[in-house]
Amino acid sequence: MNAPIILLLLDITPMLPVLEGVVMELQDCALPLLREVIATDKEEVAFKDLDAAILVGSMPRKEGMERKDLLKANVAIFRSQGAALDKYAKKTVHVLVVGNPANTNCLIAAKSAPSIPKENFSCLTRLDHNRACSQVAMRCGVPATHVKNVIIWGNHSSTQYPDVHHCKVSMSSGELACFDAVKDDSWLKGDFIATVQQRGAAVIKARKLSSAMSAAKAICDHMRDIWSGTPEGEFISMGVYSTGNPYGVPEDLIYSFPVQIKDKAWKIVDSLAINDFSKSKMDATAAELMEERDTALAFLAA
Known part of the structure; x- marks a missing residue:
């Protein structure tokens, strides 16, 4: 993919001086495909004729804030951004929601942009996917590129389910199923899942800030796969709109599934066997998303 890029950066008015600093850094990178950077506080400028929108900003949870208060604040943000996409962006725009709670924020944005297909909206669970690949790779002593077809099911939250029942690991002895490569079922069904689920909190505890470089890399991976497609026989994790899916996930949710991508269109991988262990965890994260x-939606209707 060698298309030139015009980058539009939107922020609130008080942050424009900081945004100018970001523009300077982008210019100083001398990126070969970056043709122009436009910083603005106006939605009509930022969303005009977009091919891709990456919605990073959201209201973070503050001390003492209940989850319903967090959702209420983010409904206002993503209703506005969804409406701006509906009004100004191309109807073929691909929208990636990163700001948390990403799945539900993505659903609100999609519902606020009725003229854009819901299939064009997705939320970022690639960071969790990459974390799962990395944990397996370190355990097996191989590069992360030797691990494929892990799955993140459900919500980008601590209820997500990192699933390696269909994962393959390339070892010196050949390609093995993940459970055969790791040879530690109790770790894969216990500490591995907890580590991936809680990795974001662990990063915050260590560096006093949320994930930055790894989140940026995951965004790049996600958007690259939308534009370039997934390799034959491989799938990745994306939060996408649930409707008539093969795994019994309730409809009208943004839920992370294993997907394959071709010609900028994703398709849920529908032929995977799901055991009782996996199904219980998939249902638990779906229940959180429904709540x-x-x-x-009650705030959206108010």
Whole structure:
């Protein structure tokens, strides 16, 4: 992919001086495909004729804030951004929501942009996907590129389910199923899942800030795969709109599934066997998403 890029950066008015600093840094990178950077506080400028929109900003949870208060604040943000996309962006725009709670924020943005297909909206669970690949790779002593077809099911939250039942690991002895490569079922069903689920909190505890470089890399991976497609026989994780899916996930949710991408269109991988262990964890994260959705939609209707 060698298309030239015009980058539009939107922020609130008080942050424009800081945004100018970001523009300077982008210019100083001398990126070969970057043709222009436009910094603005105006939605009509930022969303005009977009091919891709990456919605990073959201209201972070503050001390003492209940989850319903967080959802209420983010409904206002993503209703506005969804409406701006509906009004100004191309109808073929691909929208990636990163700001948390990403799945529900993505659903609100999609519902606020009725003229854009819901299939064009996705939320970022690639960071969790990459974390899962890395944990398996370190355990097996191989590069992360030797691990494929892990799955993140459900919500980008601590209820997500990192699933390696269909994962393959390339070892010196050949390609093995993940459970055969790791040879530690109790770790894969216990500490591995907890580590991936809680990795974001661990990063915050260590560096006093949320994930930055790894999140940026995951965004790049996600958008690259939308534009370039996934390799034959491989799938990645994306939060996408649930409707008539093969795994019994309730409809009208943004839920992370294994997907394959071709010609900028994703398709849920529908032939995977799901055991009882996996199904219980998939249902638990779906239940959390339904509760989030119902709370957020009540605010949207108010």
